[in-house]
Structures are given as structure tokens and as C-alpha cells.
Amino acid sequence: FPFRLFPLREHGMNWRAKPLTRQEIQAFKKSKEVMQRFIRAYQLMLRFYGIILINEETGELQRAENWAERFQNLNRFSHNNLRITRILKCLGEMGYEHYQVHLVKFFLTETLVKETLPNVKRSALDYFLFTIRSKRKRRELVHYAWQHFRPQGSFVWGPHDKLLKYR
Numbered sequence: 001f002p003f004r005l006f007p008l009r010e011h012g013m014n015w016r017a018k019p020l021t022r023q024e025i026q027a028f029k030k031s032k033e034v035m036q037r038f039i040r041a042y043q044l045m046l047r048f049y050g051i052i053l054i055n056e057e058t059g060e061l062q063r064a065e066n067w068a069e070r071f072q073n074l075n076r077f078s079h080n081n082l083r084i085t086r087i088l089k090c091l092g093e094m095g096y097e098h099y100q101v102h103l104v105k106f107f108l109t110e111t112l113v114k115e116t117l118p119n120v121k122r123s124a125l126d127y128f129l130f131t132i133r134s135k136r137k138r139r140e141l142v143h144y145a146w147q148h149f150r151p152q153g154s155f156v157w158g159p160h161d162k163l164l165k166y167r
Contacts, residue, residue, distance in 0.1 A: 005041040006083075006090035025093055038094055045087060049074055051106065059099035061106045071116050081123035088131035101137050104128045108141065112148035125149075125157055139166070 007020045028034045043053050046061070050070025054060050064070065074080050084107070091100045107128055111121040125145060132138040142158045143166045149155045155163075 005038075005045070006087050008086065008089050008093060010089075012086060020093070029095055035094070042087065042091070042096075042099070045083070049080070049084070059096065059102040061102050071110070075117055075119040078119065078123075081120060081127070085123065085127045085131060088128055092131060092133045097133050097137070100132055101134075101141065104132060104141055105144065108145050108148070112145060112150075129157065 007017070007024075009020050009022070009025070011017075011019055028038070039053075039056065046053055047064060048070065050064045050067035050073075051061050052064045054062050084103075088100050088103060091097070091103070104124070107117065107120060107124040110117045111124050117124075129138065129141055129145065132141060139158075143163055146152065146155050146158060146160075146163045153160075
């Protein structure tokens with residue numbers, strides 16, 4: 001099961017899976033092999049969703065060649081949104097906050113700008129956005145979402161007065 005590849009410090013859908021401890025996370029981060037496997041697992045899941053990691057240093061992403069077919073799957077099966085939320089949280093736990101930002105921005109762009117993933121939009125706004133640990137980066141992404149959300153007056157993920165003044 002793919003979600004076992006992304007353990008968290010909280011209980012998930014699999015009641016048999018034990019939540020991670022802070023000590024386990026620290027041990028994982030110290031192991032080069034574990035972290036390489038983690039990135040490979042991330043790349044595997046991205047490919048499943050029709051996305052490729054084009055820069056391991058920065059976390060930059062782009063659509064894979066088979067994106068249209070894979071996006072159909074993402075649009076049809078909402079359980080993928082739970083897995084993506086889990087992956088995002090795990091990226092944060094493992095010290096890959098910069099990867100989180102790229103993945104959330106990717107989904108905001110696909111849902112709000114390119115409108116290729118209409119059935120992922122609510123999850124991107126309600127859940128994906130709020131996995132971002134950095135308050136500044138989260139604010140930037142909320143502002144980006146607000147800029148592209150239509151109708152803008154219906155945007156409920158941040159106060160409009162602050163979004164108007166955001167720099």
C-alpha cells in the first residue's frame with residue numbers, strides 16, 4: 001500500500017500502522033539510504049499521479065508525458081486526495097518543506113489556473129494548502145490561490161482585506 005511509504009506522527013486510515021515518533025523521524029533523517037528511498041517513493045507516487053520531479057535539489061515539478069490519463073484517475077477517485085495530503089504532511093516531517101511548496105503550487109496551478117483537476121480543487125484548498133509548515137510560504141500560496149480563484153469574492157481561505165494588501 002503506497003500510504004505506508006509515508007509514515008506520520010498521527011494515526012491514519014490503517015489502524016495497524018503505528019504513528020512515528022520524533023526519535024524515529026530523527027533516525028530516518030540521519031540515514032542517507034532511508035532518505036534516498038523516501039525520495040524514490042515520492043517520485044514513484046508522483047509518476048502515478050502524472051507528475052515528475054525535475055529537480056531533486058529544489059523539488060521543482062512538471063507534468064509527466066502521461067499526465068492527461070493520470071489526471072483522469074485523480075479526478076475520478078477522491079481517495080487519492082487523502083494520500084496526497086499524507087504525502088505532503090510526511091514531506092514536512094522529513095524536512096522537505098520546499099518539496100511541499102512545489103507540490104501544493106503544482107496542484108493550485110492545475111486546479112485554479114489550468115483547470116485540469118476540478119475534483120481536486122477543494123482538497124487543494126481545504127487540506128493541501130494547510131500542510132505547509134512555513135507561515136510565510138503558506139501565506140504566499142494562499143495569496144496565489146486567491147489571485148486565481150473565481151469568483152474571487154467567494155474565496156474563503158483567507159481574509160480579503162489582508163489578501164488585497166499582501167506583498
